[in-house]
Structure formats: structure tokens, C-alpha cells
Amino acid sequence: MMKKQSILIIGSDKGLGLGLTEAYLEKGWNVFATHLPDADTSPLFALKEAYPDSLTTGEVDVTEESHIGPLIARCSERRFDIIFMVAGIYGPLHQSLLQASDAEFQQIMMTNAFGPARLARYLLPFLACEGTLVFMSSHRASIGGNTEPGIGLDLYRASKVALNMLARCIYMDMKPGEHTVLSIHPGWAATAMGTLDGAVEAEIEVKTSVNGMVDVIELHRNDKEHLFLDYENNIWPW
Numbered sequence: 450m451m452k453k454q455s456i457l458i459i460g461s462d463k464g465l466g467l468g469l470t471e472a473y474l475e476k477g478w479n480v481f482a483t484h485l486p487d488a489d490t491s492p493l494f495a496l497k498e499a500y501p502d503s504l505t506t507g508e509v510d511v512t513e514e515s516h517i518g519p520l521i522a523r524c525s526e527r528r529f530d531i532i533f534m535v536a537g538i539y540g541p542l543h544q545s546l547l548q549a550s551d552a553e554f555q556q557i558m559m560t561n562a563f564g565p566a567r568l569a570r571y572l573l574p575f576l577a578c579e580g581t582l583v584f585m586s587s588h589r590a591s592i593g594g595n596t597e598p599g600i601g602l603d604l605y606r607a608s609k610v611a612l613n614m615l616a617r618c619i620y621m622d623m624k625p626g627e628h629t630v631l632s633i634h635p636g637w638a639a640t641a642m643g644t645l646d647g648a649v650e651a652e653i654e655v656k657t658s659v660n661g662m663v664d665v666i667e668l669h670r671n672d673k674e675h676l677f678l679d680y681e682n683n684i685w686p687w
């Protein structure tokens with residue numbers, strides 16, 4: 450019998466992380482899904498009732514160094530075919546370099562860049578041979594793609610650019626041909642973040658984004674490169 454494939458999803462209690470958790474469970478994978486300690490876990494635990502043998506849950510705040518050890522201890526016997534760093538925040542609504550406080554900039558950089566990259570680095574020993582590490586990026590991280598005046602999003606863009614670079618640094622530290630690293634833009638999806646908590650309309654549903662990402666990851670799992678692409682398999686300029 451073929452071994453069940455497995456994925457670790459960091460940030461899975463709602464939005465795209467929850468959608469990815471459900472999609473991989475439906476595909477018959479083992480899923481280790483993490484959430485913040487104080488998250489509303491009811492949707493995740495409903496999935497656990499439906500898939501008691503395939504879904505494991507754990508807690509981690511990517512900004513907390515002290516959470517790394519306990520998570521690693523729970524991973525020690527596991528090898529993941531995919532590790533997907535999903536967690537992220539939009540940051541302050543103003544998004545402005547002029548208005549941002551030191552604390553606002555620190556929080557978005559910690560949550561979207563340093564936190565997930567550091568945790569991913571610690572989790573590498575648990576990535577299976579030829580496994581794939583995926584970071585949830587955004588097309589807003591594309592410096593080449595930032596040609597629209599007046600859109601702003603300074604803080605969010607900066608944090609995801611930093612995440613892309615840290616992903617590249619992790620990739621460059623790997624043995625050539627060992628793993629694939631993907632920085633993926635999920636599309637503008639109807640989540641709490643994508644709709645700014647219901648204030649704006651997103652372009653696509655969570656399912657469209659998730660199904661697209663699952664297919665794109667499958668297509669590129671053996672590329673042994675670091676790619677910046679989106680849920681429709683378009684390559685984005687760095």
C-alpha cells in the first residue's frame with residue numbers, strides 16, 4: 450500500500466489555512482494543522498471530528514520563539530511532504546510608511562516575515578527528502594509588479610518582500626536538488642483579511658484559491674527551484 454502523504458500547515462483555523470486543511474484532508478493526506486493558542490478552533494475541530502485519524506492539531510504563534518521547541522518536539526517522529534507557512538496579517542489599515550508606528554512595523558515584519566521564516570528554518574529537518582516548503586506570499590510582494598500609483602500598501606508589501614527574500618535564503622542554504630521552495634500568491638480571496646473583515650469585496654472564493662494552489666503545488670513539487678508564482682500558475686517578477 451502507498452504511504453499516506455503528509456502536510457504541516459501553519460495558521461489553519463480560518464481563511465486560506467482552513468481551506469487548505471480541508472482540501473488536503475479530502476485528498477486523503479495526513480494533515481498537521483496549527484493555530485494560535487487563543488484562536489477560535491471550532492471549524493478546525495469540526496474537521497477533526499470528520500477526519501479523526503488524519504488530522505492532528507497543534508498550537509503556535511509564529512512570533513513567539515518559545516513556541517518553536519514544543520512544536521518541534523511534536524514533529525520529531527514525523528516527515529512532511531509539504532510544509533506550508535500560511536499565517537499572516539494585513540497590519541494597520543492605514544498601511545502608510547508616514548503614519549506607521551515602530552510597533553506597527555515591528556509587528557507586521559515579525560508576523561509576516563521573520564516569524565514564519567525562522568519557524569520554517571527550524572522545521573526543515575522534518576521536511577521529507579525531496580519535500581516542498583511553501584510560503585504564503587502575495588503579488589503585493591513583487592517589486593517589479595508594483596507599477597500602480599496610489600495603491601500604497603507599504604507595510605504589507607515590505608513584509609512579504611522580506612518573506613520572499615528569507616525564503617530564497619533558506620532555499621540557497623539547502624543542498625542543490627534537495628527540495629523545492631515556493632512563494633505563492635493565493636489570489637485576492639474572500640477571507641477575513643481579503644475582505645478587510647467584510648468591508649470590501651474580494652475577487653475569488655477561498656475554494657477557488659485553495660484548489661488552484663493545491664494544483665500549482667502539485668505541478669511544481671519536484672522542480673527543486675525557488676519560484677514566485679500564483680494560484681493560476683503565473684510566474685511573478687521578484
Ligand SMILES: NC(=O)c1ccc[n+]([C@@H]2O[C@H](COP(=O)([O-])OP(=O)(O)OC[C@H]3O[C@@H](n4cnc5c(N)ncnc54)[C@H](OP(=O)(O)O)[C@@H]3O)[C@@H](O)[C@H]2O)c1
Nearest residue numbers: 460464465485488510511536537587637638640641642643
Ligand atoms: N486573502 C487574500 O486575498 C490574500 C492575498 C494575498 C496573500 N494572502 C496571505 O494568505 C495568508 C492567509 O491569509 P487569509 O487571507 O487566510 O487571512 P485570515 O483569514 O486573516 O487568516 C490568517 C491566519 O493567520 C493566523 N495568524 C495571524 N497571526 C499569527 C501568528 N502570529 N502566528 C500564527 N498564526 C497567525 C490567523 O490566526 P487567528 O485566526 O487566530 O487570528 C489566521 O489563521 C496570509 O499570509 C496572507 O498574507 C491573503
